[in-house]
Amino acid sequence: xxxxxxxxxxxxxxxxxxxxxxxxxxxxxxxxxxxxxxxxxxxxxxxxxxxxxxxxxxxxxxxxxxxxxxxxxxxxxxxxxxxxxxxxxxxxxxxxxxxxxxxxxxxxxxxxxxxxxxxxxxxxxxxxxxxxxxxxxxxxxxxxxxxxxxxxxxxxxxxxxxxxxxxxxxxxxxxxxxxxxxxxxxxxxxxxxxxxx
Amino acid sequence: xxxxxxxxxxxxxxxxxxxxxxxxxxxxxxxxxxxxxxxxxxxxxxxxxxxxxxxxxxxxxxxxxxxxxxxxxxxxxxxxxxxxxxxxxxxxxxxxxxxxxxxxxxxxxxxxxxxxxxxxxxxxxxxxxxxxxxxxxxxxxxxxxxxxxxxxxxxxxxxxxxxxxxxxxxxxxxxxxxxxxxxxxxxxxxxxxxxxx
Numbered sequence: 509x510x511x512x513x514x515x516x517x518x519x520x521x522x523x524x525x526x527x528x529x530x531x532x533x534x535x536x537x538x539x540x541x542x543x544x545x546x547x548x549x550x551x552x553x554x555x556x557x558x559x560x561x562x563x564x565x566x567x568x569x570x571x572x573x574x575x576x577x578x579x580x581x582x583x584x585x586x587x588x589x590x591x592x593x594x595x596x597x598x599x600x601x602x603x604x605x606x607x608x609x610x611x612x613x614x615x616x617x618x619x620x621x622x623x624x625x626x627x628x629x630x631x632x633x634x635x636x637x638x639x640x641x642x643x644x645x646x647x648x649x650x651x652x653x654x655x656x657x658x659x660x661x662x663x664x665x666x667x668x669x670x671x672x673x674x675x676x677x678x679x680x681x682x683x684x685x686x687x688x689x690x691x692x693x694x695x696x697x698x699x700x701x702x703x704x705x
Numbered sequence: 706x707x708x709x710x711x712x713x714x715x716x717x718x719x720x721x722x723x724x725x726x727x728x729x730x731x732x733x734x735x736x737x738x739x740x741x742x743x744x745x746x747x748x749x750x751x752x753x754x755x756x757x758x759x760x761x762x763x764x765x766x767x768x769x770x771x772x773x774x775x776x777x778x779x780x781x782x783x784x785x786x787x788x789x790x791x792x793x794x795x796x797x798x799x800x801x802x803x804x805x806x807x808x809x810x811x812x813x814x815x816x817x818x819x820x821x822x823x824x825x826x827x828x829x830x831x832x833x834x835x836x837x838x839x840x841x842x843x844x845x846x847x848x849x850x851x852x853x854x855x856x857x858x859x860x861x862x863x864x865x866x867x868x869x870x871x872x873x874x875x876x877x878x879x880x881x882x883x884x885x886x887x888x889x890x891x892x893x894x895x896x897x898x899x900x901x902x
Contacts, residue, residue: 512776513769515759519752525745527737533725538756539795540724542769546757548722553754555716559735560743562712572710572739579709598736 568639570615570632572597580604580613587611589644593636593663595619595651603649611647614639619655620662626655628662637666645673652679765836767812767829769794777801777810784808789844790833790860792816792853796846808844811836816852817859823852825859834863842870849876 511517516538523534541549565571566578573579580586590611594600600613616631640646646667650656664674679697681690690698708714713735720731738746762768763775770776777783787808791797797810813828837843843864847853861871876894878887887895 513760513771515752515755515771516769519756522749522752525741525749526734528730528733535795536725537723539793541753541756542760549757550754552719552722553750555712555719556738556746556753557750558712559716559738560746563710563739572713574710574712596736598732 565615565617569613570617570635571600571613585610588642590647591636591639591643591645592647592649594649595656595659599649599651609647611645612639616650616659619650619653619659621655621658631659633663633666636663640667640670640672643672645675648674648676762812762814766810767814767832768797768810782807785839786841787844788833788836788840788842789846791846792848792856796848800846806844808842809836813847813856816847816850816856818852818855828856830860830863833860837864837867837869840869842872845871845873 519538519541520531520534523529523537524531529537541552562574563572564574564576566573566576566581568577568581571578571580587610590609591614592600592603592609592611593614593616594603595616595618597615600615603609603613614632614636616633616636618626618631620626620628620631646663648660648663650659650663660676667674679694679701681687681694681698687695716735716738717728717731720726720734721728726734738749759771760769761771761773763770763773763778765774765778768775768777784807787806788811789797789800789806789808790811790813791800792813792815794812797812800806800810811829811833813830813833815823815828817823817825817828843860845857845860847856847860857873864871876891876898878884878891878895884892
């Protein structure tokens, strides 16, 4: 039946390539699109076609941008002496959303993971090293996973040799948590990292 | 931060309109697309743009098709004397997949649901009535929901007056089920509908 409507089969195949979308969800999405006005469907198609054309990686910090260098790299109000290193552009967005950091960023596009074949040469580490002139502190904000921790240690090792301070985001209990439901490892780190009131 | 990359924000907004896709999932999909080759992203955009242009509803049975009338309506091998009525094109696809039916179809595009404002005039019922010439049996395959059942009863009422047999798909235990996990209402119907071996 479906082979008589090739446009349908083709869109199901394309949508199924997206993460978390199987054949059934893809078919449901296609039926949804068929019920929507043509203008809305065209707008979605245009937005997808444009994303790769308009959005690129900043040649300085490797974050997402439509202008190069990106707005954060050229903003004169940001502090050049503090550089925050993250794994992915979405991590940078999370920190910007918190309004807690006013320095510059550097996006590695991954973390060290020998099992996945990710070595230092697969990350934007060489470019990071060329940006350390005048930097006084590198804030390592890689993820709190095994790979993120390994990357943090590797970075600390590389950067400290240059006499630059290397800091790591604090471990601890997430805001609004019920202590009884927080995992042991996190409580352990929170106790270790306790501070004077 | 995100307002400096409008293409990103626009695609997140468009994707969030799809059923089951919230802002976070949409952002995850956009990051995924940004990592894929341009050709793959263009293929997805083109497939979406084409779906509304190429796929239409058959003017005879109201199923999805790229040619009008659809392949099922013009296929000389199908039995004109049996007409199967379904709610949605995907129901037709499910029955075709089972290879258990060789007659013609009619897609209502909904079911009677007074609470949602769906009355007989909102379904393709008038068109169904014009197709009953020469039909000996109408198989009602609307869903087994309250709305689907109401539609089945309404249809039976309308069609029986013309001396045409009206049948309903059998209720019962789904293949491969563990009886202990089947809901009471289904077991009840399966006992009522038991057959000689």
